[in-house]
């Protein structure tokens with residue numbers, strides 16, 4: 001496998017926006033209401049929003065990471081610190097056709113290294129309750145379910161719940 005994970009640059013903005021939007025819609029179309037999906041894609045993955053967040057703003061945000069193979073961007077991830085020893089994986093998305101090749105693990109490892117380097121001893125992630133693929137991926141990489149919270153951008157009447165998962169960093 002020749003895929004490499006690297007920090008994103010401005011020229012990656014359109015690829016990140018496209019992959020995150022496509023992967024988000026694909027991953028959740030059977031799980032979440034369409035209105036919520038489109039609201040989230042607009043809020044998080046419009047190119048203008050991605051452009052503002054390409055650069056790191058540590059320790060809260062380490063900047064987008066991308067995974068590139070043969071000159072093509074195939075996925076994006078990002079995280080930061082949410083406390084002195086707690087890190088957060090904020091997003092991880094791959095082109096749907098690229099799943100199951102270990103590329104998600106490479107991106108997860110890269111964000112994990114950033115969290116460790118910033119003094120993190122635990123790593124957290126939010127995943128939608130009922131997202132069997134996402135939960136399966138995180139469980140396979142040592143995350144345990146801890147708590148449930150109202151999902152980001154969820155309104156009182158749509159009851160979208162996220163599962164908070166955590167793993168200790170050795």
Ligand SMILES: CC(C)(COP(=O)(O)OP(=O)(O)OC[C@H]1O[C@@H](n2cnc3c(N)ncnc32)[C@H](O)[C@@H]1OP(=O)(O)O)[C@@H](O)C(=O)NCCC(=O)NCCS
Nearest residue numbers: 027092093094099100101102103104105133134136137140
């Ligand atoms: C989640 C995602 C980033 C994983 O990336 P990936 O490259 O497909 O995953 P990998 O090939 O690195 O798999 C890593 C491990 O997770 C496991 N895994 C992946 N999907 C799984 C599933 N649906 N159920 C159970 N285990 C799963 C794999 O078996 C593998 O474990 P193993 O090596 O011990 O067998 C990718 O599938 C994706 O973009 N999904 C859509 C968006 C999403 O769900 N994001 C995360 C939720 S916020």
